[in-house]
Amino acid sequence: MESVSLSSRLNKAVRQQYMSLPQDGKCQVTYIWIDGTGEGLRNKTRTLNEEPKSIEDIPEWNFDGSSTYQSEGSNSDMYLIPVCMFRDPFTLDPNKLVLCEVLKYNRLPTVCFLETNHRASCKKVMEKVKEYAIWFGMEQEYTLLGTDKYPFGWPTNGYPAPQGPYYCGVGADNAYGRDIVECHYKACLYAGVNIYGTNAEVMPSQWEFQVGPCEGIDMGDHLWVARFLLHRVCEDFGVVATMDPKPMKGNWNGAGCHTNVSTMDMREEGGLQYIEQAIEKLGKRHCEHIKVYDPRGGQDNIRRLTGHHETSSINDFSAGVANRGSSIRIPRQVGQEKKGYFEDRRPAANCDPYAVTKAIAVTCLLNKEEEEEIE
Ligand code: ADP
Ligand code: MN
Ligand code: MN
Ligand code: MN
Secondary structure (H helix, E strand, C coil), X not given: CCCCCCHHHCCHHHHHHHXXXXXXXXXXXXXXEECCCCCCEEEEEEEECXXXXXXXXXXXXXXXXXXXXXXXXXXXXXXXXXXXXXXXXXXXCCCEEEEEEEECCCCCECCCCCCCCCHHHHHHHHHHCHHHCCEEEEEEEEEEEXXXXXXXXXXXXXXXXXXXXXXXXXXXXXXCCHHHHHHHHHHHHHHCCCEEEEEECCCCCEEEEEEEEEECCHHHHHHHHHHHHHHHHHHHHCCEEECCCCCCCCCCCCCEEEEEEECHHHHCCXXXXXXXXXXXXXXXXXXXXXXXXXXXXXXXXXXXXXXXXCCCECCCCXXXXXXXXXXXXXXXXXXXXXXXXXXXXXXXXXXCXXXXXXXXXXXXXXXXXXXHHHC
């Protein structure tokens, strides 16, 4: 069975003729938003008469929320509020991609089928903790699937050789689908997404890219756009990227979204004591964090956080220097230099980065009164 989509095999030379036509000063702007599943991304495009110079030049827009699991049909007009602008690596300059927040008819954040606008409350928290200059870096793991929903490049009847040679591997027998990884990386750089790096993962067809360091709300904005770019690049190649935290049962690694964190205090001389204080606070609220580290209150992550395959158990909180089997890892170099950042290894690959970074900032940096003020 063919595992690459039909669309990906349309004639790309014909496409190129049209893509290189001049556009007479007009600008195509693609609005991107998170749908009612809290995981899916949607987009639609309109023409502006001039190239927008900043986010303020991009008008609000709307869409039919009853088709995205975001509202009932009887009251379905939703607002798209542009929040962050990038260059479009697919149709090229002067065209733009713009990430949007979704507001419902009464201009409040959407809280329909699933509460999917986590950005609004995340932004409030990030404004409150601004003085700490909190930085995040997230490691997005994902798995490539064929259109048959089976990992890309795996034999149709059976399994590839066991894990071992694939992590950071090279060669046709080790690296499955590198074209996508390299094209996505270039697309991120062109767009202006703060991509930090990329590597092949432990399970064949599983890869990772990192975004960051990003301050405050930028973390969620840049990761969501990086995810959009990944899905869009995969579409061109006719395969699918899944963020499922455990796509294959058995002796195969799951997929996480390790979240690296530092404040100005932690980055400065002797910062390790602030890292230890933050970890102490995180330990007291383990269960609360697990609830927001995947879109289903921990139900997805439970398949991944088993205590095996470089994970900690979902039921326990632990921390350690250079320990990849703990909830929180202090990188070896940070332990030696006594300053830097820590890594929260619990978030699932399909987490909402706004929900994750918000929870970490609240737990580590706000006191009870300040926390109540934002709720
Ligand atoms: P790992 O060794 O866990 O696989 P990676 O190299 O994949 O680590 O990712 C490191 C991540 O840490 C990147 O996303 C990067 O942006 C982030 N990072 C680096 N320095 C800091 C810092 N001071 N504060 C927060 N995040 C940081
Ligand atoms: Mn990594
Ligand atoms: Mn990894
Ligand atoms: Mn990591």
